[in-house]
Amino acid sequence: MASPSGGLIASPKLFCTPRPGVDLLIRGAHVLDPRGELDQPHDVLIRDGRIAEIGAVQSIPADDGVDVVDGTAKHVFPGFVDPHVHLRTPGQEYKEDLDTGTAAAAAGGYCAVVAMPNTTPTVDTAAVLGSLIELARRDARVPVGFLASITRGLRGEELTEMAELSDLGAIGFTDDGKPVVSAGMLRKALQYQRLCGGIIALHEEDPTLSQDGVMHEGAVSARLGLAGIPSLSESTMVARDAALARYEDARVHFQHLSCVESVQALAAAKAAGIRVSGEASPHHLTLTDDVVRTLDSRFKMNPPLRSEADRRALIDGLRSGIIDCIATDHAPHAVHEKEVPFEQAPMGVTGLETAFAALYTELVVSGELELATVVERMTAGAALYGLPTPRIMVGEPANLCLIDLEARFEVGEDGYVSRSPNCAFHGRTLFGRVLLTLAAGAVAYRRPMLVTTAAPTHAQSRSAQTAGAEADR
Amino acid sequence: MSTRMPRHLISIDDLDRAGIERVLDRAESFAEVSGREIKKVPALRGRTVVNLFYEASTRTSSSFELAAKRLSADVVSIRSAGSSVDKGESLKDTIRTLSAYDPAAIVIRSPQAGAAQLVAGWTEAAVINAGDGKHEHPTQALLDVFTLRRRFGSLDRLNIWIVGDVTHSRVARSDILAFTRMGADVTVCGPPTLIPRQIEALGCKATPTLDHIAEADVVYVLRMQHERMTQAFVPSLREYAARYQINQQRLRPDQVVMHPGPVNRGVELSAAMIDSPQALIGDQVKAGVAVRMAVLYELLVGSPVLAAVA
Numbered sequence: 001m002a003s004p005s006g007g008l009i010a011s012p013k014l015f016c017t018p019r020p021g022v023d024l025l026i027r028g029a030h031v032l033d034p035r036g037e038l039d040q041p042h043d044v045l046i047r048d049g050r051i052a053e054i055g056a057v058q059s060i061p062a063d064d065g066v067d068v069v070d071g072t073a074k075h076v077f078p079g080f081v082d083p084h085v086h087l088r089t090p091g092q093e094y095k096e097d098l099d100t101g102t103a104a105a106a107a108g109g110y111c112a113v114v115a116m117p118n119t120t121p122t123v124d125t126a127a128v129l130g131s132l133i134e135l136a137r138r139d140a141r142v143p144v145g146f147l148a149s150i151t152r153g154l155r156g157e158e159l160t161e162m163a164e165l166s167d168l169g170a171i172g173f174t175d176d177g178k179p180v181v182s183a184g185m186l187r188k189a190l191q192y193q194r195l196c197g198g199i200i201a202l203h204e205e206d207p208t209l210s211q212d213g214v215m216h217e218g219a220v221s222a223r224l225g226l227a228g229i230p231s232l233s234e235s236t237m238v239a240r241d242a243a244l245a246r247y248e249d250a251r252v253h254f255q256h257l258s259c260v261e262s263v264q265a266l267a268a269a270k271a272a273g274i275r276v277s278g279e280a281s282p283h284h285l286t287l288t289d290d291v292v293r294t295l296d297s298r299f300k301m302n303p304p305l306r307s308e309a310d311r312r313a314l315i316d317g318l319r320s321g322i323i324d325c326i327a328t329d330h331a332p333h334a335v336h337e338k339e340v341p342f343e344q345a346p347m348g349v350t351g352l353e354t355a356f357a358a359l360y361t362e363l364v365v366s367g368e369l370e371l372a373t374v375v376e377r378m379t380a381g382a383a384l385y386g387l388p389t390p391r392i393m394v395g396e397p398a399n400l401c402l403i404d405l406e407a408r409f410e411v412g413e414d415g416y417v418s419r420s421p422n423c424a425f426h427g428r429t430l431f432g433r434v435l436l437t438l439a440a441g442a443v444a445y446r447r448p449m450l451v452t453t454a455a456p457t458h459a460q461s462r463s464a465q466t467a468g469a470e471a472d473r
Numbered sequence: 474m475s476t477r478m479p480r481h482l483i484s485i486d487d488l489d490r491a492g493i494e495r496v497l498d499r500a501e502s503f504a505e506v507s508g509r510e511i512k513k514v515p516a517l518r519g520r521t522v523v524n525l526f527y528e529a530s531t532r533t534s535s536s537f538e539l540a541a542k543r544l545s546a547d548v549v550s551i552r553s554a555g556s557s558v559d560k561g562e563s564l565k566d567t568i569r570t571l572s573a574y575d576p577a578a579i580v581i582r583s584p585q586a587g588a589a590q591l592v593a594g595w596t597e598a599a600v601i602n603a604g605d606g607k608h609e610h611p612t613q614a615l616l617d618v619f620t621l622r623r624r625f626g627s628l629d630r631l632n633i634w635i636v637g638d639v640t641h642s643r644v645a646r647s648d649i650l651a652f653t654r655m656g657a658d659v660t661v662c663g664p665p666t667l668i669p670r671q672i673e674a675l676g677c678k679a680t681p682t683l684d685h686i687a688e689a690d691v692v693y694v695l696r697m698q699h700e701r702m703t704q705a706f707v708p709s710l711r712e713y714a715a716r717y718q719i720n721q722q723r724l725r726p727d728q729v730v731m732h733p734g735p736v737n738r739g740v741e742l743s744a745a746m747i748d749s750p751q752a753l754i755g756d757q758v759k760a761g762v763a764v765r766m767a768v769l770y771e772l773l774v775g776s777p778v779l780a781a782v783a
Binding site: 226 | 563564565583585586587588590591605606607608609640641642643646669670671672674675
């Protein structure tokens, strides 16, 4: 590849704007790579976008042209990878586009995201996927991978040209937003996977059970008079599709699991040796249907927020590894679309900018999960989709984030980087502010007030102000 | 009686027991006004009340209109048919437009749960929920409590059964909350397909049969909507009526019957029962005007000092 950072994008199926590799020294930050031995303060030197040296604090000299960031009392983690985001391009750019969506990802510490194909038009042909890849090369601030749809137009009737889509760059397939209702249809897709490869990711929902439901079926829906979506609308489909995967020896991934019964079905499938994996979202891990009592449409999403018992099962599943990874299901909607009565509002919440802080505050600070577990699960989506896992290791492209765990902030106080403000954590006080994100060796996000001191010689051209103003656009 | 009134009436949860009693006491004095030859007091003279109805309504809209007029307010009534609402205007824009008239109160009925609450965030006016989706209908519950209080003196330990389609009933939800808050024991009864899972969380019991209907002092019958049948919640209205119709064979003459209207004669209630002296349906309608006058008055004028006088 001709682009300067081409070699730094770790997979031919990830696409972003080429940027020059950065020269940066992060001094004294607590480096935590859950897959390695690192779990103490270090100096980390990045040269030309690659991790050049990791050494004891104050052991690495700041050479000419290297910016220095004081990482004292801050943490460096491998950059997060989100296997489930909606970037709304093509067709719904008023909600989000590749630029704003990946900027939001970078602001949340993500160094790569996987975009869903339920756009307008659907990503169901090589033509649509090809133009999207070109757009990503132009606009994406962090590498983006694309899923194509399993069926044309998400109608659940005919398979897409999965082999061609895969050859062009699709890393997998999903009809996310909708279930593949027909078991026969899904079976054909699973058979076809032997030819085209790629993970098949499933939004699990039996529409005959969810019907016109808008929230979890339980005491709160009874109180509010809102139509409920029972948990078994999801879990029965998880069980059905695990059985199909077993029969066809296929590889499937269950998206945004929300309830006890689904975690049990996933555990049973894994115990039976079926090639399945699962994800859970920060909002399902930290909120319950109790917040819907406010009838605030920020709490409307599919699957819905469920009961405390369900939330606990998701946390347990995440801890044990039954649930493999965290996925935000970042789903932006415009203000005017959400500023309507609950039943009329579209399903979906944003999450890229708050995922780490929400999980850190609600699950790590409270002692439910180890910090290393959260970091591991926030990066584990990469390997599931066959993408390289970000590591803090010498020689690796710089895919990392610098986070101040002590920094406290109110969500939304400075607005959002995403084009849409429908964040489920809006107004909450959280800990864990992202200060800097490096993706594919380049600065993808730098918090405006993050001070860097330039080393003696090349000073002015890359001052903190310039970089900050750019990131703050 | 120094209880503070809320700024809006969105849910029965906005009122504690003392607040409900305060509204009912005020309604008693307005009931007296309704018995006069000139049924009007100047309490809201020069103030504007907007009635915004996004759903068909006879009783609620006419009684709110009459209540506001008897308090001498200027009244604007808007129905979705023929208004800019039909031209695709958003609820927020409609409220912004109406708020330009500086109304003292906006009364809203909407097919969507939470609509009144949203409106309260967009206007300076006091907002009164006249029914939002299947969520709540607080003024209906207040007039039901008013009717029962007049009949029994108090709701304490009164045994009230609510029979029918609870799932789709905002009246049932507000009534369960109001009746239990006033000390009554509430049981909901209906086909299992029309009783929400975990309805007991609202503080009532639930049963699928009328077997123990003899326990009830009051049987509150809900409207069975025909469209529920097409959605297969019940196999047929015939089967529904056979199991759940409230008629004189099923009740003793001392058991009181209520219904929020409009009634499907011969479905949830027998024709003879509707017209019998044990039915309080006419009292409920009559109470509607006095109770809605009281709600408007308490939200817009009432103060703890005045309440102490009442």
